[in-house]
Amino acid sequence: MSALFPTYQKWSIEPASASGSWLTDQNGKTYLDFTSGIGVLNLGHCHPYVKKAVQDQLEKFWHTSNLFESKGQEEAAGLLAQATGLDRVFFCNSGAEANEAAIKLARKATGKSKIVTFHQSFHGRTFATMAATGQEKVRMGYGRMLEEFEYCTYNDSEQLSKAVDENTAAVMLEVVQGEGGIHVANQDFLNTIKEVCSKKGTLIIVDEIQTGIGRTGTPFAFQHFEFDPDIITVAKGLGNGLPIGAVIGKEELAEHFGPGSHGSTFGGNPVSIASAKAVLQKILDNGFSAEVTEKGQYFLEKLNEDLQNEPSVKEVRGLGLMIGIELKEPAQALLEPLQQEGLLTLTAGPNVLRLLPPLTVEKTELDIAAEKIANAIKALPVVQS
Template structure:
């Protein structure tokens, strides 16, 4: 009997310890972990530098309140601001909360109510997150959704033009749709989207919860395309596994989030923020990010070479160390088989295997994963 709600179809693996790219289960079996906690442990499991900072903070204090000044929050927010080119940060606890904050801020700042998102998008499981998500399966059984959300096809600029009107507060998009199948936006679409938003007085929200914090080889994925968003939501990789989310926005939006307009009791918790500061100081270094780009290219090229004869493979796509393998068949059996071969990976939709290794993964670990996938996929 389990005392937990059955909200997850849990695997048979129960982690007991982990370090770097390796995870050990209750039977003593060691796995190569290319899930990274669903894109969270970007520095690998239990990174030493972050661990030391967390222990030091635990010895100081764990929690006070956001009524107090926080030098630590300011220092961590500065890292996000300098890396993004934006101005102000609000800390919360998760990606869903970050997207809630982004939606609230956009509506309050513009005085408009409509939010446009894209089919196959994913923005969280709260009511605003579900309403923003362009996938019907996450909404089933929960009754009427929040109003004034509209969904258009991804990479279809004409559909966006038709939907955009004077009541549109924001367009919210991922640069690469994660849960929707590792679907990248085209550069042309992104550039046109930004232009349309600016012409219409509509804010551009970019959901970087899975693509941000170095995952694609830049601090944020929008930077590959020279975009200038109004609001960016981040979480997952920001604090090496401790719960933290944030939005980063332009300074002119600051007056819309005045005292009392929004808040979070645990948002910006000192232990999580201390972990974030240590994490960002490593990931936002140019040499580190260049290595992510190199390893990502190496991984994709190795997969394309090794799986070139695999009949079940339709395409391999992604950016940096966010990679999807689209299959002709349902992906779940291959996920299970990879796990039997001691490689942990994910799905993204029904027919895509999703690979999210730690950004610290080694070339030899990439080679091992490629060989396992080759075996599993029958090439």
Template sequence: MSHLFPTYSKWEIQPESAKGSYLWGTDGKKYLDFTSGIGVCNLGHCPDNVKEAIQDQLNKFWHVSNMFEIKAQEKAAALLTAGAEMDYVFFSNSGAEANEAAIKLARKATGKTKIITFKNSFHGRTFATMAATGQDKIKTGFGPMLETFVYVPYNDLEALKSALQDDVAAVMLEVIQGEGGIHVGDETFLKETEKLCKEYGALFMIDEIQTGIGRTGKPFAFQHFGLKPDVITSAKGLANGLPIGAVIGKESLKDVFGPGSHGSTFGGNPLAVAAAIPTLETIFDEKFLAEVNEKSAYLFTQLKQQLADIDMVIDIRGLGLMVGIEINASTPAILKKLREEGLIILNAGDKVIRLLPPLTASTAEIDAAVQLIKKGLYEYSVATV
């Protein structure tokens, strides 16, 4: 009997160990892991440099509270602001907490309460971030939501123009809607959104929880489009597996989050920021990111070539190493079959297969994953004819 709330639909695999792109189950079976812990272990499992940084900090102290100046926090914040070309950081424990803080920041900075988000978006499961999320299934059973969120269709500029007025505190979006099905923002739409925010005095906020920290081939996904947001949020890949989140903001917002305005007991925990430093130093390196882009081009080419003759494949889309394969069938049975074959991948909605391989994955590992996907989709399509 489990004493855990049945909050998650568990897979049949019990992890025993993991290294690089691979995970081993307690049954001794080896799996190619193209989930990266849902976009978290961007350097693969247990990278040596991150492990050494954590062990070094373990021998110093684990927690002291944010009343102290912690050098590792300052170093991690400096790396983040340099990578994002922004100015200040607030550390939290998760992406949901980072988005919650960003929502508070927008309301306090502008004195307004209305925030526009987008249908099929996902921003978290706290009460404010659940309300911000544009998916009804996330909200089912929790009663009335906060009434200050307005949802418009993604990539629909006319709908945004109709909703954006002087009473809006912020527009919050994902450059790529991850949980919503791997939908990439249109460049014109994104740039016009930024322009409209400035016109109406609203903050332009980008949720980079899943797309950030090199996942798309740049430090942050917004940089592919030449955007200049007021606030971005980060979490998943930030410390390669240790719990951490961050709000990154412009100079103009510095005093809005002054003493007493917000807080987090464990935010910026010494172990987490110790892990973040080598993670960021590795991923934000230009050569490393160039290799991510090369792998991305290779992965997309292989998927399009190898899956071209499989009729159930509708679309292959994404950016960097964040890929969605839309199919005309429900994904759970297919993903289970692929796990049986030794490949762990995800869904993004009911009919999109999501690939989030480690940024360190080799071309041989990419080839192996593509061949297993091809085999799995072909066998499923034949079996259901």
């Protein structure tokens, strides 16, 4: 009997080694990994540049505390500020912690309590981030949630306008909903958020946990749009497998996060920071985003072409290398057949097959994946709409 809590429905695969886009299990079977650790390994498994940065830091020291000066933190924070156009950074250990900190900061800075989020969103599993998440299944069984969260329909400007009032501290959103099914915001909706928040003195928090660090073809997904967030949260791809998250905010928020206002024992750990700095140097390198955009467009077009006449497929959508295939039936039915064929994928919501390949993926690997997906979908029983 396992000593682990059964919080995950585990696959019958145990990794033995991995490199780039490929993972090998204990039985010697190789898989093309289009999960990327759930959007974490943006530079692929065991990227040599990141690996060297981590090894170099391990030879120096592993941990001190945030009472000490840290050149590594300053450099990583500078790269995040440069990439986002914002000013200040707080390092933590995960996306949930980053979103928790963002909620605290928004309430403290505005003196208001209400947070508006969206149905189908996902922001984490702490009490504050469960309350922020617009999915009832995440909150079930845990009793009374943290108060003053209101959920609107995504891309519904009218409903959003009614929800934001004088007591609203922040509107919190993903510009591409990940766990909710790969839904992309439209510019009119984002314009409404900007306008309403400006009138009401409400902050804008953009959750870039899954979409950030190059995933959508820009360093951050909000940069596809004319949009100006006050706070951005990142994690997942930031450490390429090492635990790290960050809150990035405008300069005027700094006074509200002074000494004693927030903290994290392990946040900004020097080993995780070394990894994050190496990741950012690669992601922000000239030409990297253009390559991700090109590969994303190629893969989206390839999937649309291969699946255009499949009766089980409702839509193929996405941004960059964050792609969802919406089916007329539960997408879970595809995971095991694809695993048997050597392709690892995810779901997003009940009916969406989610594809998150490493951003370093080769076009030949995209072709392999597209063929395996098309074959698996063709083998599904036809479901009438």
